[in-house]
Amino acid sequence: MNNFLITIIFIVALVSGVYFYAGYLTRTGKAEDADGNFIPDSWEENFGWFFSSKGLIMFALGLILGYVLGVQFPDIF
Numbered sequence: 001m002n003n004f005l006i007t008i009i010f011i012v013a014l015v016s017g018v019y020f021y022a023g024y025l026t027r028t029g030k031a032e033d034a035d036g037n038f039i040p041d042s043w044e045e046n047f048g049w050f051f052s053s054k055g056l057i058m059f060a061l062g063l064i065l066g067y068v069l070g071v072q073f074p075d076i077f
């Protein structure tokens with residue numbers, strides 16, 4: 001079960017890193033962003049859903065992380 005917690009934290013870090021990296025690339029002009037939504041246009045063609053459902057994805061990951069933490073460490077809350 002502890003491996004699952006580590007996996008979730010890893011996924012959260014990875015997903016956050018991708019969002020952060022997209023912002024970094026577009027803000028620094030390293031990737032083309034004609035529509036100015038801080039998502040590289042080349043990514044939007046294939047991974048637009050990943051960014052349009054950002055709120056939902058982060059919410060779901062937060063729920064899972066909170067749940068797993070609560071199960072793993074019932075005394076910390």
Ligand SMILES: [Ca+2]
Nearest residue numbers: 033037039041
């Ligand atoms: Ca864009």
